[in-house]
Each structure stands twice: as C-alpha cells, then as structure tokens.
Amino acid sequence: MTNSKTISTNSSRAEQTRAAILKAAIREFGAHGLSGARIDAIAQAASANKALLYYYFKNKEGLYSAAIESVSAEVVHNALAALDPKYSPGERLLRCALNHFDRILTKHEFQSLLQQEMVRVQRNEHHGETAFFQSTFRPLMERLLSAVEEGVRAGELCKAEPMQVVYAIFGTNVFYFLSAPMVATALGIEPFHPQALEARRRGAVQLWGNALFVDRAHGAKLVQKVLRQMPMPEVKDFQLRRKFA
Amino acid sequence: MTNSKTISTNSSRAEQTRAAILKAAIREFGAHGLSGARIDAIAQAASANKALLYYYFKNKEGLYSAAIESVSAEVVHNALAALDPKYSPGERLLRCALNHFDRILTKHEFQSLLQQEMVRVQRNEHHGETAFFQSTFRPLMERLLSAVEEGVRAGELCKAEPMQVVYAIFGTNVFYFLSAPMVATALGIEPFHPQALEARRRGAVQLWGNALFVDRAHGAKLVQKVLRQMPMPEVKDFQLRRKFA
DNA sequence: TAGTATTAACTAACTGTTTAATTAATGACG
DNA sequence: CGTCATTAATTAAACAGTTAGTTAATACTA
Structure with a gap:
C-alpha cells in the first residue's frame, strides 16, 4: 500500500538491497524514533547509498511506514x-x-x-x-x-x-x-x-x-x-x- | 544538583520565568522527546527568549534533566x-x-x-x-x-x-x-x-x-x-x- | 542499447548554541 | 533620599554544524 515500488521480479540483487534497507530501517527507527533516526545511518547500516532509500521508498516517512x-x-x-x-x-x-x-x-x-x-x-x-x-x-x-x-x-x-x-x-x-x-x-x-x-x-x-x-x-x-x-x-x-x- | 543557578532570592520575576520555562520544557520534551523537542518551541511556549534557556539551564540536556x-x-x-x-x-x-x-x-x-x-x-x-x-x-x-x-x-x-x-x-x-x-x-x-x-x-x-x-x-x-x-x-x-x- | 540500479557530490533549510548589546534590579554612599 | 556603580535578567542577531532531500552522471544487465 505504501510501497512506491511493488516487488515485481523475483529476488535479484535489487530485492536484497531493498530488504537490507528495510532491516536497517527497523533497527534505526526503533532505536531513535522517526525524527531521531538518521537516513545516513540507515544507508550505512544497509551498506547502500543514501539515494537508494529514496529510490525504493519515497522519503523518510515512506520508509518508516514500510518498516x-x-x-x-x-x-x-x-x-x-x-x-x-x-x-x-x-x-x-x-x-x-x-x-x-x-x-x-x-x-x-x-x-x-x-x-x-x-x-x-x-x-x-x-x-x-x-x-x-x-x-x-x-x-x-x-x-x-x-x-x-x-x-x-x-x-x-x-x-x-x-x-x-x-x-x-x-x-x-x-x-x-x-x-x-x-x-x-x-x-x-x-x-x-x-x-x-x-x-x-x-x-x-x-x-x-x-x-x-x-x-x-x-x-x-x-x-x-x-x-x-x-x-x-x-x-x-x-x-x-x-x-x- | 543539576541547577546551575540555585534559587537565592524569593520569587521575583526571574523565578517566574524560570518556572515558566521548566513547565514549557516538560510539555515539549514529553511531547517530542529530547531530540525531537525544539528549543525555539519551548522558548515560545514560555514566552521567553531562546537565550534565556541557556542562561538558566546550561544547555538542552541540562533543561531536559531539570524537567x-x-x-x-x-x-x-x-x-x-x-x-x-x-x-x-x-x-x-x-x-x-x-x-x-x-x-x-x-x-x-x-x-x-x-x-x-x-x-x-x-x-x-x-x-x-x-x-x-x-x-x-x-x-x-x-x-x-x-x-x-x-x-x-x-x-x-x-x-x-x-x-x-x-x-x-x-x-x-x-x-x-x-x-x-x-x-x-x-x-x-x-x-x-x-x-x-x-x-x-x-x-x-x-x-x-x-x-x-x-x-x-x-x-x-x-x-x-x-x-x-x-x-x-x-x-x-x-x-x-x-x-x- | 535501453532501461534499471547505484553512486557521489551538492544544496537549501533547520537547529542548538554563542555573542554582544540592552534593559531592569540591587546596593552603596554621600 | 537621590545618584551612581554593579550585577542580574533579557533580547536580537548571527554562527556553525547537521540533515533530509535532489540531481546528474555512471555501472550493470537483460
């Protein structure tokens, strides 16, 4: 519902990074809350580039909702x-x-x-x-x-x-x-x-x-x-x- | 213990503002947490100048502790x-x-x-x-x-x-x-x-x-x-x- | 090669904090 | 009492660091 991108193809590298981002987001948002969480921290924890978060999930709130x-x-x-x-x-x-x-x-x-x-x-x-x-x-x-x-x-x-x-x-x-x-x-x-x-x-x-x-x-x-x-x-x-x- | 300023004189205008700041801080910190709370918001709610918060309580954390x-x-x-x-x-x-x-x-x-x-x-x-x-x-x-x-x-x-x-x-x-x-x-x-x-x-x-x-x-x-x-x-x-x- | 995935560099806005200047209160003292 | 000196309280403006979000270019892959 919130996901801007529906997972179309089966697990390619794309899905892996998407999952990694989501997992890192759960940790970071859970630890610091929506306002306290840092996008850069999530990206780093997922070893993904920051812009990827915006590519897969529209923005910070979108990522939070998905989490x-x-x-x-x-x-x-x-x-x-x-x-x-x-x-x-x-x-x-x-x-x-x-x-x-x-x-x-x-x-x-x-x-x-x-x-x-x-x-x-x-x-x-x-x-x-x-x-x-x-x-x-x-x-x-x-x-x-x-x-x-x-x-x-x-x-x-x-x-x-x-x-x-x-x-x-x-x-x-x-x-x-x-x-x-x-x-x-x-x-x-x-x-x-x-x-x-x-x-x-x-x-x-x-x-x-x-x-x-x-x-x-x-x-x-x-x-x-x-x-x-x-x-x-x-x-x-x-x-x-x-x-x- | 945390108070940088011990209340010396009895309730003058100074103490009133100090109390107002503390009260506003309790609301704001309670509503948004330490990182989410905005110093400006507290100052405005207490109708006090922002720098006063630093005058009475050393910094944001000091104000939070006091609250x-x-x-x-x-x-x-x-x-x-x-x-x-x-x-x-x-x-x-x-x-x-x-x-x-x-x-x-x-x-x-x-x-x-x-x-x-x-x-x-x-x-x-x-x-x-x-x-x-x-x-x-x-x-x-x-x-x-x-x-x-x-x-x-x-x-x-x-x-x-x-x-x-x-x-x-x-x-x-x-x-x-x-x-x-x-x-x-x-x-x-x-x-x-x-x-x-x-x-x-x-x-x-x-x-x-x-x-x-x-x-x-x-x-x-x-x-x-x-x-x-x-x-x-x-x-x-x-x-x-x-x-x- | 066409489209998808990924990256690095950049920006505009925000926020805690400080500084320097101003006003109000307090006390000293002739 | 009044006048001045000193301290306390308050303000406006600016600083410095951070952060969400963007963009344009690059690698990958089917």
Whole structure:
C-alpha cells in the first residue's frame, strides 16, 4: 500500500538491497524514533547509498511506514499462532502471554519500533495508516477478546472486562522491558540477566494463572503445562546492548 | 544538583520565568522527546527568549534533566502518599494502582516525559543521573515491595513474586494510556471518553482485587471501599489532545 | 542499447548554541 | 533620599554544524 515500488521480479540483487534497507530501517527507527533516526545511518547500516532509500521508498516517512507495516504484520501473524482454538480459552491466554514475552525478548528491535509508533500515534503524528492498522490488528484483538469471553462463559475464567485482561497481559510484559533499564539504575539490579529473565517470564504466567482462573489449582496446572511446552528461547545479545548505541 | 543557578532570592520575576520555562520544557520534551523537542518551541511556549534557556539551564540536556528531576520528584512524592501503612498491605496496593491511574489521567505531560526518559535510559543515552534516580525511586520501590511481602506473610495476598506484582499494576495502567490511541484507530473505539476511562479505572482495580487476594471476597470488598473513598478526578482536556499536536 | 540500479557530490533549510548589546534590579554612599 | 556603580535578567542577531532531500552522471544487465 505504501510501497512506491511493488516487488515485481523475483529476488535479484535489487530485492536484497531493498530488504537490507528495510532491516536497517527497523533497527534505526526503533532505536531513535522517526525524527531521531538518521537516513545516513540507515544507508550505512544497509551498506547502500543514501539515494537508494529514496529510490525504493519515497522519503523518510515512506520508509518508516514500510518498516512499521512489515513489523506489525509479522508480529500479529506470530501472535495469532498462539491463539489456536484447540487449546482452552484460558490456556490460549497463557500461551499468548508467553509468546508475547518471548517475542519482545528475541526481537527487541520490533518492540522498540512498535513502541515508537504508539507514542507517535499518541501525538497524532500518524497520517492515514488507519486502514492498515485496522486490517492488521483487528483480527488479533477479536480473537483475544473472544477468548476471554468464551472462557468466562465456560466458567474457566473469572468474570472480568475482556479488554482489561488484554491490557494487563500485554502491559505487564511491555512495561517490564520498558522500565527494566531504569529499574536497573534505580535499584542496582540486573533485569536482563538470563536468570532474571527466566524468573520474570515464569512469574508473569504464574501470576495470570493465579489471577484469571476460577479454579486456581486448574490455572496452576495449565501454567506448568504451558511452561513445559514453551521453553524460553535462547537470548543472544541482550547484554551486548550496553555497548551498542 | 543539576541547577546551575540555585534559587537565592524569593520569587521575583526571574523565578517566574524560570518556572515558566521548566513547565514549557516538560510539555515539549514529553511531547517530542529530547531530540525531537525544539528549543525555539519551548522558548515560545514560555514566552521567553531562546537565550534565556541557556542562561538558566546550561544547555538542552541540562533543561531536559531539570524537567525529568522535577517531574520524578513530584510523582514519587505523590505515589508515596498512597502507601500509608495505616491501610492493610492489600489495600495499599489497590490505592497505589488507583493513584497511579489518576496521576496519568490528570498529569499526562508528566507521564509522557517519564516514558520518554524510560526509552532513553533503555538506549543508554542517559549520562550520570544514576544517583538521582536511586535517591528518588528507591524509597518508592522499597515501600511497594515490602507491602507485597508483608501482605503475603500476613496471608492477605497470594504468594507471588513482589516485583511481578509491581510490574503488573503499573504496566497495565501505562500500557492502557500508551496503546489507547492506537487501539482507538485500530478498533474504532474511543478510549478517552470519560465513561470509558471510568470503566477502565474500575476494571483495573477490580482485576487486582480478584487476582492478588487469597480471599477474593475480601478483595472485592476492599475494592468497593477504595473506589468509594477515591473517586475519579475531573478530567479536563483529554479530548482536546486531538487538536493539540 | 535501453532501461534499471547505484553512486557521489551538492544544496537549501533547520537547529542548538554563542555573542554582544540592552534593559531592569540591587546596593552603596554621600 | 537621590545618584551612581554593579550585577542580574533579557533580547536580537548571527554562527556553525547537521540533515533530509535532489540531481546528474555512471555501472550493470537483460
């Protein structure tokens, strides 16, 4: 939709550079925001000439939009997988919470970019990507809300406002990673240590197991099952971020 | 500590302008971040000459630091009030959740600025404000954590990682306001409508009443009491934010 | 060779910061 | 009290560095 150039031929060198630019843009925009990101930095990171960015994506905003759309699509696609109806509604939520945590952990550049976009929309600095957001995020939201409603109806989950549950699950994860560096300096702890991460991941899903289910024992059992089936992914470079930018 | 000029005489015209600059800076930095904020914009909003910002605060970063410190101090001071030991540990947490929600609601420019700072610390772009953060946020954190621990020990609250509870309470509120505009465009709802806000506020504290307490009936009772004693404050200009950059 | 992909050099606008000059406040002192 | 000297507060204008965006020329390739 935003792409000025639709990918016509199959992957030639052109597409490779285009992909490299997009990848570098996700990093740079996520790290510095739209205004803070530097076109030259993106070009250099993609080892492409600056003018190429204008060749493939109309301008800075065009590149930003493309980055957002690319990331959003992949994130939603990923999250939807955790909401498989073959699991009970409660288990779906637990899986979704874990999946969300793991996604932030392994793809923090995605998360940074989405956060940047959230504050940008908050300031009404977005212009007309409404249609894209609707088509992308709406299905995810609907599956989430209906999972809560279904769970409440079936007597598995406590009566609660569905939206509130969604805010709580995602908000806890987002806020953990968002505040972690500040918590680290303020309290002198190390929230990105693999052990701390593992504990937090388990703690989060245990909290929801205890909080949302009518039968807390049943919740705890599901937590154990889900934790067993979804081990924490390898975390590669979280300590490296200190050195980096 | 950061102030190059210590306030010597009592409020003359000089102090007024200094305060005006600081207030404008909080707005501008909160709205656009450190790099996005424009010195000219702050000067104009404070109806002060640009060079005055350099006269009172050494440079852009100095002004930013002053804004952060001012906001942080007030926020922490405000939050500590809700943690009065005369309430039971569980009630303290509920009050803290409500207090936090209300602060974001009434002083969104504070929240914006703190969020900006969080992502800034996340990028390791802070330089040496560590001491300030420690002295300011540590007492709050300690009172929060000890409230959870005390509540668990007394059998009022479910066994849970104290930090996890803190992340959940604050994270839910932060994420609600952070994601609301995006949710609004993505789902076509109006999260800043006073009725929606009231529902969300009640929903949040009800969720915690149901989630954290061993005796859910007791939790629900406390929720009712706290909601009665802490009515939602008047919200003045949340709809105006649409017009306002 | 014709069109696509890529590059290097260039520009116009913007922004944080400084400087030097001007006005207001404060204090000294006859 | 008044007059002057000194400091504090404020202003307008310019500087210096940076950045998004352009252009015109060049390499590649089908």
